[in-house]
Amino acid sequence: EDKVVQSPLSLVVHEGDTVTLNCSYEVTNFRSLLWYKQEKKAPTFLFMLTSSGIEKKSGRLSSILDKKELFSILNITATQTGDSAIYLCAVDYTHTGTASKLTFGTGTRLQVTL
């Protein structure tokens, strides 16, 4: 059975700290790994990773994929209270050229305090 496991489940940090969120996966067919941020309802797309070792960056957020060890990390530097959210990791397990289907982890709840 396809599985995506995120850790930690929950995290409380102070503003300015750096955090690392983890995602490991076991799927029968891997196409890509995606990170989403969910604040209230709609998950918001952050990154899509398809190749090992290539870091994706967007402002203070960055992510990298290791396809050999089957995991990804999401880093947030200089955290702000606006980073407080649930961070979801998902794996697309469909074949290239077809519509994607996602298996999600349970998410990491991040709370950034002043």
Added chain:
Amino acid sequence: ETGVTQSPTHLIKTRGQQVTLRCSSQSGHNTVSWYQQALGQGPQFIFQYYREEENGRGNFPPRFSGLQFPNYSSELNVNALELDDSALYLCASSAGQGYTDTQYFGPGTRLTVL
């Protein structure tokens, strides 16, 4: 904002009733996927519609059914509602093909079954 819209925002039903949820996909997208997100969990894949045909289904009973219309908007129908159907229902649209296919989520419908 992603351009994916859902209605209604909230809904309260009683056990045994039927419900219809609606989703309008982002312009240019021909694929809609539906997910159920229970409290404290990641989204679970219900099914996907690609060019008006069902294109894969998760582990949900037949009382969960759907439709996609020629304009690629979609409906999720749930019959004989059970208490455990209380959840946030998310739809996501994507372009449906290609090397990478990113799903963009709508704001969701919060369903409460009493």
